[in-house]
Amino acid sequence: MKKLKIGVLGCANIAKRSVIPAILSIPEFELVAIASRTLAKANEFTAEFGGEAIEGYQKLMDRKDIDAIYMPLPTGLHEEWIMKALVANKHVLVEKSLAMSHVSAKKMVQNAKEKDLLIMENFMFLYHGQHRFVKQLIEEGKIGELRCFRSSFGFPPLANDNFRYNKELGGGALLDAAAYTVRASQLFLGNDLEVAASTLNYNTNEVDIFGGAYLKSKTGVFSEVAFGFDNFYQCxxxxxxxxxxxxAQRAFTPTAHFKPTITLEIQGEVFNYEVNAENHFVNILNEFKRCIFENDRDKKYAEILNQSRLLQELKDKIND
Ligand SMILES: NC(=O)c1ccc[n+]([C@@H]2O[C@H](COP(=O)([O-])OP(=O)(O)OC[C@H]3O[C@@H](n4cnc5c(N)ncnc54)[C@H](OP(=O)(O)O)[C@@H]3O)[C@@H](O)[C@H]2O)c1
Structure with missing residues (x-):
């Protein structure tokens, strides 16, 4: 069996909670090493999950026995470490959001193309079957012609020391919660969306805490998105x-055993469909592996670039 040898760069919560267990559940993955800025943290992770504990990120890059990196670092550190991973000939599955700006995303994608390496953004929700089910309902004409997409993703405040409140590290709701709603807009309305208007509200440290945007496609179908870090929970x-x-009530965060409900309303009737539980972290890892083994990279580059273009437009439009 062909194996993808993977190293984890950073002992993040999301790695511990969801991604490393998913890696371990897939036979074609081999977890080789886990790196942290501190050896104690790396040791704690490898004691739980296996692999070799490494102190310092560069040492993981220097390993010749690793094909790919899973990178759950704050966005503000991605460009530096993705460029280093590409120099070290490694594919990268990077946590969202990939980039601080569209310019930065273009630079990373250009380098990945030149090195013929995959970089892929970890929007795992895209690989949950509930969205395929929704698309099927639309294709069957159940709601007639599509007029508009609306999405909300927001949650109550996080701990003060969370990197999401640090501007330099790429904090803010735009690169976090908003990214899901913007990515989902493209899933249903296509790639030719443009941001027509947006608003972002900042805290005293110039970190955007909540906002919204209006995106339009060439056909006139549009999307309204709302997001925030100091909001009643919605997803x-x-x-x-x-x-x-x-x-879809639990659009972005269904856990592996949760069966999402999709509601269809038509004239005078309401249908609730319970769809299968799926582990979308496993699904996206399988897609990452497939893209590497089948040399299928271009669609992922295009997805990254369209997403970063829209997030950039959303930021730029608030000054209009
Ligand atoms: N796809 C998803 O479902 C999902 C869900 C949640 C989060 N995320 C994304 O995953 C990433 C990590 O999120 P998280 O909530 O798991 O965060 P977290 O627990 O704070 O992890 C971030 C990791 O980055 C490393 N790091 C390096 N320099 C850092 C610095 N100056 N400050 C803070 N951390 C630093 C740390 O690893 P070491 O200390 O080991 O070096 C830390 O464990 C983010 O990009 C986030 O947007 C994705």
Whole structure:
């Protein structure tokens, strides 16, 4: 069996909670090493998950027995470490958001193309079957012609020392919660969206805490997104058509054993469909592996660039 040898760069919560267990559940992955800025933290992780504990990120890059890196670092550190990973000939699965700016995303993608290496953004929700089910309902004409997409993702405040409140590290709701709603807009409305208007509200440290945007496609179908770090929890989308409406209540964060409910409303009737539970972290890791083994990279580069373009437009439009 062909194996993908992977190293983890940074002992992040998301790595511990979801991604490393998913890596270990896939036979074609081999977890070779886990690096941290501190050896104690790396040791703690390898004691739980296996692999070799490494102190310092560069030492992981220097390993010749690793094909790919999983990088759950704050966005502000991605460009530096992705460029180093590419120099070291390693594919990268990077946590969202990939980049601080569209210019930075273009630079990373250009380098990945030149080295013929994959970089892929870890939007695992895209690989959950609930969205395929929604698309099927739309294709079957259940809601008629699609008029509009709406999505909200927000949650109550986090601990003060969370990197999401640090501007230099890429904190802020735009690169975090908003990124999901913007990515989901493209999933349903296509890639030709443009941001027509947006708003971002900042705290005293110039970190954006909540906001919203209006995105338009060339066909006139549009998306309204809302997001925040100091909000009542919501994680949903709705698709409103000429004859009905579809709602996904747990759009971005269903856990592996959770069966999401998709609601279809049509004239006078409401249908609730319970879809299968899936581990979307396993699904995206399988897709990452497939893209590497089958040399299938271009679509992922294009997805990264369109996403970073839209996040950049969202930031730029607030000055209009
Ligand atoms: N796909 C998803 O479902 C999902 C969910 C949550 C988060 N995320 C993304 O995953 C990434 C990590 O999020 P998280 O919530 O897991 O964060 P976290 O626990 O704070 O992890 C961030 C890691 O980055 C490393 N790091 C290096 N320099 C740092 C610095 N100056 N300050 C803070 N950390 C630093 C640390 O690893 P060492 O100390 O070991 O070096 C730390 O453990 C973010 O990009 C986030 O957007 C994705």
């Amino acid at each position: 949903n989308y709705e698709l409103w058509g000429s004859k009905g409406k579809i709602t």
